[in-house]
Amino acid sequence: MDDTDKIKVLVEDATGHCGLNLLPPDVNQSSYRFTAVAEPNKKANRIRYGLGAVKGTGRSAIEAIVQARESGPFSDLFDFVKRIDKRHLNRRAIESLIKAGAMDCFGINRGVLMASVGRAIDSAEQAELAANQVSLFESLDAGVEDRPEYVDVVPPQTSSVSPKKNPRLVFIFQGIYLMRMPPK
Numbered sequence: 334m335d336d337t338d339k340i341k342v343l344v345e346d347a348t349g350h351c352g353l354n355l356l357p358p359d360v361n362q363s364s365y366r367f368t369a370v371a372e373p374n375k376k377a378n379r380i381r382y383g384l385g386a387v388k389g390t391g392r393s394a395i396e397a398i399v400q401a402r403e404s405g406p407f408s409d410l411f412d413f414v415k416r417i418d419k420r421h422l423n424r425r426a427i428e429s430l431i432k433a434g435a436m437d438c439f440g441i442n443r444g445v446l447m448a449s450v451g452r453a454i455d456s457a458e459q460a461e462l463a464a465n466q467v468s469l470f471e472s473l474d475a476g477v478e479d480r481p482e483y484v485d486v487v488p489p490q491t492s493s494v495s496p497k498k499n500p501r502l503v504f505i506f507q508g509i510y511l512m513r514m515p516p517k
Contacts, residue, residue: 340386347380358382358435360413361406365395389429397421409439410446411481414453415460424450441483448484456481 347353356362356370356379365385369377384395397418407413413436414427430436431446439446 337386337388344380352378354379356381357437358384358387358430358433359438360384360398360430360435361402361438363435364399365392384430384435387429387433387435390426391421393421394423394426407439410436410441410449410483411453411456414450415457419457424454427453442486445483445486448486452481452484 344355348355359381363381363384365383367383367386368381370379370381371377384390384398385392401407401416401418404416407416427450428447431443431450434443436446437443
């Protein structure tokens with residue numbers, strides 16, 4: 334998974350000669366390696382991009398993502414960061430996944446996700462600390478969760494993260510170009 338040139342050749346062969354469609358990386362669906370995707374009772378005609386091929390991530394980080402996902406799909410960036418073991422996934426890896434489009438499934442602009450990484454990490458650390466403390470008002474606080482908000486970013490700051498405005502950025506983190514636009 335570390336040899337970008339080899340991955341590029343294999344992807345071009347699969348899409349060009351075999352007629353398979355390449356699906357982008359997705360934290361809710363991708364594994365460490367590329368995987369075949371088929372509709373029920375049909376032959377596989379798509380390949381899901383492997384998270385291990387995203388530059389800036391490592392095997393232990395991807396394994397931590399897959400393990401955390403076993404309890405259900407991630408609902409947003411904050412849920413993602415909260416559920417992942419921090420010993421395996423750092424800020425750089427999270428940012429690499431965002432830039433590669435692996436968090437487009439959340440339906441949030443990549444620039445907003447990038448700007449919110451710090452807030453998500455802080456929120457997860459606070460939740461972890463709070464889980465280890467006993468509150469005098471615990472019965473009053475039961476079921477109430479303080480949900481953090483995404484950072485409000487002005488559109489010009491978010492455009493440099495968009496693959497439409499900067500396709501080179503996606504290429505840097507995936508090693509190949511994918512013709513897919515993230516949600517705005």
